[in-house]
Amino acid sequence: MSSFLRVEGTKLVDGDGLEVILRGAGLGGWMNMENFACGYPGCEHQIRQELAKVIGKEKSEFFFNKFLQYFFEEDDAKFFKSLGLNCIRIAVNYRHFEDDMNPKVLKKEGFKHLDRVIDLCAKYGIYTIIDCHTAPGGQNTDWHSDAGTHIANFWIHKDFQDRLVWLWEQFAEHYKDNKWVAGYNPMNEPTDSEHTRVVALYDRLHDAIRKIDKNHVLFWDGNTFASDFSKFGDAHKNWTNSAYGIHDYSGYGFPAARELYSGTDEQRRRLRRSYEKKRQWMNERGLCVWNGEWGPVYARTEYEGDLTPQINESRYLVLKDQLAIYNKDRLSWSIWLYKDIGFQGMVYVSRETPYMKLLKDFLAKKHRLAADAWGADDTYVRPVYQPLIDFITKEVVPSEEQQHLYPWPVWKLPDRVARISRNILVSEFLLNEWAEHFRGKSEAELDEIAQSFKFANCLKRDGLNKVLTENARMVAESA
Numbered sequence: 197m198s199s200f201l202r203v204e205g206t207k208l209v210d211g212d213g214l215e216v217i218l219r220g221a222g223l224g225g226w227m228n229m230e231n232f233a234c235g236y237p238g239c240e241h242q243i244r245q246e247l248a249k250v251i252g253k254e255k256s257e258f259f260f261n262k263f264l265q266y267f268f269e270e271d272d273a274k275f276f277k278s279l280g281l282n283c284i285r286i287a288v289n290y291r292h293f294e295d296d297m298n299p300k301v302l303k304k305e306g307f308k309h310l311d312r313v314i315d316l317c318a319k320y321g322i323y324t325i326i327d328c329h330t331a332p333g334g335q336n337t338d339w340h341s342d343a344g345t346h347i348a349n350f351w352i353h354k355d356f357q358d359r360l361v362w363l364w365e366q367f368a369e370h371y372k373d374n375k376w377v378a379g380y381n382p383m384n385e386p387t388d389s390e391h392t393r394v395v396a397l398y399d400r401l402h403d404a405i406r407k408i409d410k411n412h413v414l415f416w417d418g419n420t421f422a423s424d425f426s427k428f429g430d431a432h433k434n435w436t437n438s439a440y441g442i443h444d445y446s447g448y449g450f451p452a453a454r455e456l457y458s459g460t461d462e463q464r465r466r467l468r469r470s471y472e473k474k475r476q477w478m479n480e481r482g483l484c485v486w487n488g489e490w491g492p493v494y495a496r497t498e499y500e501g502d503l504t505p506q507i508n509e510s511r512y513l514v515l516k517d518q519l520a521i522y523n524k525d526r527l528s529w530s531i532w533l534y535k536d537i538g539f540q541g542m543v544y545v546s547r548e549t550p551y552m553k554l555l556k557d558f559l560a561k562k563h564r565l566a567a568d569a570w571g572a573d574d575t576y577v578r579p580v581y582q583p584l585i586d587f588i589t590k591e592v593v594p595s596e597e598q599q600h601l602y603p604w605p606v607w608k609l610p611d612r613v614a615r616i617s618r619n620i621l622v623s624e625f626l627l628n629e630w631a632e633h634f635r636g637k638s639e640a641e642l643d644e645i646a647q648s649f650k651f652a653n654c655l656k657r658d659g660l661n662k663v664l665t666e667n668a669r670m671v672a673e674s675a
């Protein structure tokens with residue numbers, strides 16, 4: 197490894213000017229844990245608080261540290277590489293590096309696992325992209341920014357913005373010489389309702405990082421969950437060595453899809469249209485595009501029963517058809533996600549592990565209540581929330597236009613009701629129930645529970661991995 201990757205026109209290239217197409221995955225709920233991926237309700241800072249209340253701070257930190265250790269180790273890197281993939285996007289939570297009660301004081305221990313995983317990936321020839329998935333105050337309206345609210349306060353507090361700039365200075369200083377780090381993704385999925393503050397912030401982040409690190413590629417997500425660059429204007433002219441991140445989730449990959457995907461001409465047209473819309477701004481300017489997140493979720497026999505194989509075959513087809521589009525464009529991408537508890541991951545924690553056995557009934561309850569937002573099936577609770585939706589549409593804001601609160605159009609009214617009443621409110625009441633499962637556990641038991649996330653204790657989603665491997669083989673042969 198002799199060179200940094202860089203952007204040349206629409207491509208990523210190595211030091212010899214040879215094109216490099218990054219094909220890989222987001223690591224998942226690791227240094228930014230997520231409810232559906234890790235099996236808890238709400239968001240990460242809430243379960244950390246709750247577990248500390250139930251088993252004490254020391255034991256709780258012990259557990260989370262073990263979790264971080266076992267989640268990604270040598271076997272994971274080896275397996276990932278064996279699929280023909282070459283890049284892992286690592287989502288990190290700012291809280292590992294800075295305490296809200298002690299702002300702008302670096303927690304050096306935050307780098308312990310991040311360095312370990314970056315070095316492990318490097319050992320196997322896998323690039324990494326550092327993705328700042330949460331910003332102080334919350335840069336978006338969803339659970340994964342770990343704010344615990346649907347108000348993206350990051351955009352209305354300069355202090356929060358200053359702290360993110362400071363954090364990126366720390367990252368840049370720490371990783372500026374690391375050539376296996378393909379680049380930095382300074383902010384995951386902003387939702388700036390004014391569309392201008394995000395551009396001003398990117399200017400600041402760019403200048404701060406470039407003062408320290410002239411080499412790494414910067415991957416800038418579009419506004420509104422990395423779907424919209426339409427208000428970016430000529431902003432790119434200020435940003436050097438930059439690529440632009442879209443997140444190309446297709447509705448066909450989710451339970452709420454209007455129909456099961458079977459690859460009809462009309463469905464393929466929709467798939468392509470939704471992708472092309474997201475990259476239009478880059479196309480018009482000849483800029484480099486990176487698809488930082490995409491991919492379906494999968495049915496599980498415990499919930500979808502006999503329909504599981506049929507649903508999942510349809511989801512694999514969505515995946516294949518998306519890949520066909522991306523291959524034509526020689527697009528770099530990062531599928532969401534590598535490891536979880538069995539909803540979306542390439543590998544997932546076996547139901548026979550201590551963690552999954554411990555939480556079996558709780559997870560079934562959480563599923564029934566549709567407490568997570570990601571790909572939730574709301575069949576059981578729809579009668580509870582539909583009256584609220586009807587009330588808002590009939591009595592509160594009868595005009596459709598007034599129902600279009602940002603982040604519309606990604607959030608329609610039912611999405612908003614789901615996020616606020618289920619993913620935030622109901623989940624709050626479930627936090628203690630989750631944490632109580634750990635009451636009275638010794639360190640040895642907590643260690644054993646955390647080991648559930650080890651590669652050896654995970655199953656592989658063969659259908660998904662087969663599609664990815666065959667694609668890797670095909671692109672390698674046609675190169």
Ligand SMILES: O[C@@H]1[C@@H](O)[C@H](O[C@@H]2CO[C@@H](O[C@@H]3CO[C@@H](O)[C@H](O)[C@H]3O)[C@H](O)[C@H]2O)OC[C@H]1O
Pocket residue numbers: 230338340384385421423443445446447450489532570606
């Ligand atoms: O951490 C990730 C997170 O980054 C990701 O965020 C979601 C991305 O998608 C958003 O909705 C989609 C927008 O495009 C439409 O075509 C799809 O149908 C929508 O699902 C969503 O609001 C974001 O939260 O999601 C997964 C997290 O684990």
